[in-house]
Amino acid sequence: MYRSLLLFSFFACSTSFAQNNDQTTIREIFNQALSRGESHNMLRELCVDIGPRLSGSPGAAAAVEWSRHKMNEYGFDSVWLQPVMVPHWVRGQQEIGRIVNSKKIGNKEVSITSLGGSIGTGPAGISASIIEVKNFDELKQLGAKVQGKIVFFNRPMDPTKINTFAAYGGAVDQRGNGAVEAAKLGAVAVLVRSMGTGIEPYPHTGGMRYVTGVKLIPGVAISTKDAELLSKLLKDEKDLQFYLETHCQILEDAPSFNVVGEIRGGEYKDEIIVVGGHLDSWDLAQGAHDDGAGCVQSIEVLRLLKSMGYKPKRTIRAVMFMNEENGLRGGTKYAELALQNKEKHIAAIESDRGGYTPRGFTMSGSENSKSIIKSWKPLFEPYDLWDFNQEGGGADIGPLISQGVFQIGYLPDSQRYFSIHHTPEDTFDKVDKRELELGSASMAALVYLIDRYGLK
Numbered sequence: 001m002y003r004s005l006l007l008f009s010f011f012a013c014s015t016s017f018a019q020n021n022d023q024t025t026i027r028e029i030f031n032q033a034l035s036r037g038e039s040h041n042m043l044r045e046l047c048v049d050i051g052p053r054l055s056g057s058p059g060a061a062a063a064v065e066w067s068r069h070k071m072n073e074y075g076f077d078s079v080w081l082q083p084v085m086v087p088h089w090v091r092g093q094q095e096i097g098r099i100v101n102s103k104k105i106g107n108k109e110v111s112i113t114s115l116g117g118s119i120g121t122g123p124a125g126i127s128a129s130i131i132e133v134k135n136f137d138e139l140k141q142l143g144a145k146v147q148g149k150i151v152f153f154n155r156p157m158d159p160t161k162i163n164t165f166a167a168y169g170g171a172v173d174q175r176g177n178g179a180v181e182a183a184k185l186g187a188v189a190v191l192v193r194s195m196g197t198g199i200e201p202y203p204h205t206g207g208m209r210y211v212t213g214v215k216l217i218p219g220v221a222i223s224t225k226d227a228e229l230l231s232k233l234l235k236d237e238k239d240l241q242f243y244l245e246t247h248c249q250i251l252e253d254a255p256s257f258n259v260v261g262e263i264r265g266g267e268y269k270d271e272i273i274v275v276g277g278h279l280d281s282w283d284l285a286q287g288a289h290d291d292g293a294g295c296v297q298s299i300e301v302l303r304l305l306k307s308m309g310y311k312p313k314r315t316i317r318a319v320m321f322m323n324e325e326n327g328l329r330g331g332t333k334y335a336e337l338a339l340q341n342k343e344k345h346i347a348a349i350e351s352d353r354g355g356y357t358p359r360g361f362t363m364s365g366s367e368n369s370k371s372i373i374k375s376w377k378p379l380f381e382p383y384d385l386w387d388f389n390q391e392g393g394g395a396d397i398g399p400l401i402s403q404g405v406f407q408i409g410y411l412p413d414s415q416r417y418f419s420i421h422h423t424p425e426d427t428f429d430k431v432d433k434r435e436l437e438l439g440s441a442s443m444a445a446l447v448y449l450i451d452r453y454g455l456k
């Protein structure tokens with residue numbers, strides 16, 4: 001009886017010591033991030049000094065150099081580049097979208113933007129009548145009526161969905177596959193309602209794809225405000241004409257790089273924890289939330305732990321992936337090299353949902369690893385992180401799934417992201433310093449716990 005009591009109190013003591021220790025360390029991570037954080041300054045350099053960073057552009061090349069320099073400056077153990085060939089698409093001069101000769105409003109310019117990866121119309125432009133659909137089923141039912149027309153995909157993101165990423169997922173097929181589906185029926189171009197949550201005057205770009213064997217037709221996005229106007233006009237003017245002129249081009253693939261920085265571990269140095277974001281952005285804006293935030297938060301995770309004098313057991317890596325937006329070549333290359341070099345990644349964390357207030361983490365992989373992370377929930381609750389229940393990881397870390405790598409996505413509040421996503425509005429001033437720093441600290445706290453306890 002006496003002996004077991006003693007044992008009990010010994011274990012009780014050692015458990016609470018560990019918890020106190022973790023609580024204290026995590027408190028210190030947040031203190032550092034909020035009082036002496038560097039993520040906001042880094043984001044200013046990346047977004048304001050460098051600016052847009054579409055794959056293959058001078059901005060993307062400058063961002064690669066900037067990341068390498070930054071991580072060297074912070075004294076990480078190794079910093080290196082992983083060469084990768086990326087698609088090189090250029091927008092060219094400003095697009096023209098015009099409602100022609102409407103009985104109600106005459107000629108009217110509308111706000112459009114080419115979708116990434118699209119071919120252009122060239123200087124001659126395309127003039128055709130418009131046919132509106134909400135989805136691919138409606139399109140198929142129209143059959144031969146689509147021939148020679150511009151198909152207008154106008155299904156909004158569902159505003160009743162609380163998770164805006166789910167609303168995005170429910171609408172983005174129109175942007176990604178609309179041109180292929182419309183071309184199969186003989187359409188000459190597609191006009192896609194922007195993937196935005198609100199009614200806005202500016203369009204949202206984003207990737208689209210072609211498939212071999214189907215004619216390539218131009219794809220553009222129209223602002224949600226002008227989509228509403230066009231739809232209203234089409235109710236009374238079935239043969240409304242539209243003029244479209246775009247100058248984008250698909251060039252030869254270009255050389256680029258992922259940028260990797262690492263702090264080597266001690267006891268289990270061969271076990272790697274990756275934290276990353278994507279360095280490329282669309283050409284229309286500074287890519288502050290998408291995904292400058294994720295990049296600087298990832299660098300900040302390593303910087304914070306290092307500045308606190310923390311000696312990791314495992315190797316911790318920050319990866320700036322190239323080309324998430326229009327090809328995922330960087331993420332694919334990273335996984336390919338990990339396999340080739342027989343690296344053992346125990347977890348991959350991606351931040352690519354904006355630099356907003358933390359809510360939790362999404363997870364994908366073994367149930368055992370999920371329950372280990374969920375058991376740390378009490379350590380995160382003082383910082384308002386509570387959502388550890390959603391499935392998911394990140395696009396760039398996705399290719400590591402085939403190697404069995406546990407996937408984690410940083411999960412911030414999602415309500416504002418899709419009003420700026422892929423638009424000229426995604427700028428540095430839209431990122432709140434504290435929210436960004438809270439995200440960096442949350443990610444650093446999670447990396448610390450995975451490093452300390454592993455996931456098995």
Ligand SMILES: [Zn+2]
Nearest residue numbers: 290291324352
């Ligand atoms: Zn992104």
